[in-house]
Amino acid sequence: xxxxxxxxxxxxxxxxxxxxxxxxxxxxxxxxxxxxxxxxxxxxxxxxxxxxxxxxxxxxxxxxxxxxxxxxxxxxxxxxxxxxxxxxxxxxxxxxxxxxxxxxxxxxxxxxxxxxxxxxxxxxxxxxxxxxxxxxxxxxxxxxxxxxxxxxxxxxxxxxxxxxxxxxxxxxxxxxxxxxxxxxxxxxxxxxxxxxxxxxxxx
Ligand SMILES: N[C@@H](CCC(=O)N[C@@H](CS)C(=O)NCC(=O)O)C(=O)O
Numbered sequence: 001x002x003x004x005x006x007x008x009x010x011x012x013x014x015x016x017x018x019x020x021x022x023x024x025x026x027x028x029x030x031x032x033x034x035x036x037x038x039x040x041x042x043x044x045x046x047x048x049x050x051x052x053x054x055x056x057x058x059x060x061x062x063x064x065x066x067x068x069x070x071x072x073x074x075x076x077x078x079x080x081x082x083x084x085x086x087x088x089x090x091x092x093x094x095x096x097x098x099x100x101x102x103x104x105x106x107x108x109x110x111x112x113x114x115x116x117x118x119x120x121x122x123x124x125x126x127x128x129x130x131x132x133x134x135x136x137x138x139x140x141x142x143x144x145x146x147x148x149x150x151x152x153x154x155x156x157x158x159x160x161x162x163x164x165x166x167x168x169x170x171x172x173x174x175x176x177x178x179x180x181x182x183x184x185x186x187x188x189x190x191x192x193x194x195x196x197x198x199x200x201x202x203x
Contacts, residue, residue, distance in 0.1 A: 001025050001026065001027065001059075001060075002019065002024055002025065002026040002027075002057055002058070002059045002074075003026070003027050003028075003029050003057060003058045003059075004016065004019060004026055004027070004028050004029065004055060004056075004057050005029050005031050005046075005047050005048065005049060005054055005055065005056040005057070005058075006028050006029065006030055006031065006054055006055065006194075006197060007030065007031055007032065007033045007041075007054045008030075008194055008195070008197050008198030009194065009198065010033065010054050010055075011053075011054060011055055011067055012054035012055035013159075013190065013191070013194040014067075014155055014156070014159040014190065015055040015057070015067070015070060016028065016189075016190040016193050016194055016197075017155060017159075017184075017186055017187045017189075017190030017191070018070070018071060018074060018152065018155055018190075019074070019190075020186035020187075020189045020190050020193075021081070021083055021155070021184070021186040022074055022075075022078045022081050022083065023078075023081065024074070024077075024078055028193070028197055029046065030197050031044035031046055031047040031054065032044045033047075033052065033053060033054055034052070048063050049065045050065060051065075053065070055067060055070055056070075057070055057073075057074075059073070059074075059077065067103075067156060068099050068100070068102060068103045068156065071084070071099065071152035071153075071155065071156060072084065072096075072099055072152065074152075075151070075152045082149070083150070083151055083152055084151045084152045084153075085146070085151070091146055094146055095146060095151060095152075095153060098138075098145045098146065098151075098153035098157070099152065099153050099156070101131075101134070102153060102156045102157055102160070105127060105130070105131045105134075106131050106135075106157060106160060107160065108124075108127060109124075109127055109128040109131040109132075109167075110160055110163075110164040110167055110168075111164075112124045112127075112128060113128060113164065113167030113168070114164055114167055132168060132169060135157070135174070136171070136173055136174075139173050139174075139177055140173070143177075143180060144180075144181075145157060150181070150184070154177075154181050155181065158177060158178050158180075158181035158182060159181075159182075161174060161177070161178050162178045162182055165178070
């Protein structure tokens, strides 16, 4: 059994999507978090995440925090689902590259854009331009960043693009990619479950 520590409309929302993709037995443990955008909320003593953030999972007694680590841990734990190349396969290097790229390149570019920090910051703008270029390059070669097959890398990248769409250039390639990923049945179920959790919390 996997327990997902979750706060509605946060980075843990896409982990419900991920668990739905994997078809693994799981339960959602709603927790409160501090919301920096509004200054509301506070960390929850019931949350085992070392920084009281979400997402975190506990699987057979093992705590895993950080979105990238959770995505990788679970695609490795359920290899039969084929949602991320496993160690020893030719595509593993590319999978790891895109997961690390998401955390180290795309997220910083996204948040620099959201904070209005790109103009007048040549290093940040250079990183942002490179991220946009690399993504377009990959999506010119296939529907997903690894080519023909959807993976956990797409889940992270597409959900971040959807969240910060206004920061990125107008592009049918990006719009179609987001729609392709977020239109997956598991993603639709994940969003509905996120809403249901939010209602539960409010009640
Ligand atoms: N690098 C972490 C970031 C997690 C994170 O910042 N989560 C936010 C919600 S989207 C949170 O829990 N914030 C609570 C806080 O800042 O105290 C990841 O990707 O998992």
